[in-house]
Amino acid sequence: MNAPNPLPRRQFASDNYAGVIPEVWEALEHARLGHAPAYGDDPWTDRASDLLREFFETDCEVYFVFNGTAANSLALAALCNSYHSVICHAQAHVETDECGAPEFFSNGTKVLLADGANGKIDPTAVENIVNRRKDIHYPKPRVLSVTQATEMGTVYQPDELAALCDTAKRHHLRLHLDGARLSNALASLGKAPADVTWRLGIDVLCFGGTKIGMPVGEAVIFFNKELAHEFEYRCKQSGQLASKMRFLSAPWIGLLESNAWLKHAQSANACAAELGKGIESIDGVSLLAPVEANACFVQMPEPVAEGLRAKGWKFYGFIANGGARFMCSWDTSLNDVNALLDDIRELTR
Numbered sequence: 001m002n003a004p005n006p007l008p009r010r011q012f013a014s015d016n017y018a019g020v021i022p023e024v025w026e027a028l029e030h031a032r033l034g035h036a037p038a039y040g041d042d043p044w045t046d047r048a049s050d051l052l053r054e055f056f057e058t059d060c061e062v063y064f065v066f067n068g069t070a071a072n073s074l075a076l077a078a079l080c081n082s083y084h085s086v087i088c089h090a091q092a093h094v095e096t097d098e099c100g101a102p103e104f105f106s107n108g109t110k111v112l113l114a115d116g117a118n119g120k121i122d123p124t125a126v127e128n129i130v131n132r133r134k135d136i137h138y139p140k141p142r143v144l145s146v147t148q149a150t151e152m153g154t155v156y157q158p159d160e161l162a163a164l165c166d167t168a169k170r171h172h173l174r175l176h177l178d179g180a181r182l183s184n185a186l187a188s189l190g191k192a193p194a195d196v197t198w199r200l201g202i203d204v205l206c207f208g209g210t211k212i213g214m215p216v217g218e219a220v221i222f223f224n225k226e227l228a229h230e231f232e233y234r235c236k237q238s239g240q241l242a243s244k245m246r247f248l249s250a251p252w253i254g255l256l257e258s259n260a261w262l263k264h265a266q267s268a269n270a271c272a273a274e275l276g277k278g279i280e281s282i283d284g285v286s287l288l289a290p291v292e293a294n295a296c297f298v299q300m301p302e303p304v305a306e307g308l309r310a311k312g313w314k315f316y317g318f319i320a321n322g323g324a325r326f327m328c329s330w331d332t333s334l335n336d337v338n339a340l341l342d343d344i345r346e347l348t349r
């Protein structure tokens with residue numbers, strides 16, 4: 001085989017630069033041979049769904065889709081009519097990184113933006129949006145979409161999430177959780193998954209598989225089962241119903257059965273914490289947000305950023321205005337972190 005090579009070293013651009021965790025690969029290998037019914041009627045999909053129900057300690061409806069944009073958009077579409085609106089943080093993936101897919105799949109539902117420090121929605125901002133107008137000319141707020149861990153690498157503490165959920169419920173808003181990095185948030189919180197999701201009132205969760213180390217796949221989990229009505233049709237119509245479904249579902253068995261998610265999320269978080277500590281010790285650069293999961297947002301002079309790129313480092317600059325985002329992945333090592341810190345130290349001298 002004339003195989004292509006990966007990048008010469010691990011990068012901090014995104015946790016979706018990383019490959020596949022061994023437990024997931026093994027689960028895929030187990031599913032590889034033999035015949036099984038298609039479109040989700042197979043034992044791997046049953047097992048993965050049951051494991052997710054055990055994980056969240058509740059009977060929920062589970063769907064497996066290919067990516068997070070589809071998971072979020074289809075879930076939001078299921079919670080809204082076209083004349084409704086979805087409130088999310090101004091930096092939410094739903095708003096900034098989905099090319100209008102939530103509006104598209106919901107046939108026009110408007111996304112309304114709330115502010116809040118460090119990527120977290122301020123409950124008062126939600127109140128203001130809901131109370132701004134009550135008339136028929138305003139797109140009726142119907143959903144609050146919250147991201148955990150946030151796009152700024154912070155984590156809502158249980159009381160912060162509870163306050164937001166209370167605000168939402170008081171205004172009859174349904175609750176959507178974008179959990180593209182929920183594993184990292186759970187590892188950071190050390191709480192039972194149920195206690196920081198449906199027990200607080202989350203109606204639907206998009207649980208990320210890709211960034212924690214699957215090749216592909218996210219789970220859409222309806223804790224409020226009524227809202228899943230005909231969801232399978234949305235998946236099919238949007239091209240998100242996998243025909244060989246076992247290969248979207250089997251990875252969840254590998255992720256959950258051995259608690260692999262926790263081990264890998266803890267490792268990524270620990271690397272980010274180490275990177276954050278290093279950044280704080282260097283004059284001329286600073287953290288833009290507390291490091292609470294697997295991301296580190298850094299304010300650095302442009303020549304330092306340019307110098308890092310010249311040394312071959314890849315990272316995003318467009319997410320935090322003027323800052324640089326460094327994401328740690330399941331396979332990031334402390335050596336990787338120290339190599340990056342050494343280069344930042346050299347460039348700031």
Ligand SMILES: *Cc1c(COP(=O)(O)O)cnc(C)c1O
Nearest residue numbers: 067068069070093147151178180
């Ligand atoms: C990566 C990510 C997603 C999913 O993105 P896809 O590229 O569509 O899989 C969703 N929400 C957040 C916060 C993300 O970081």
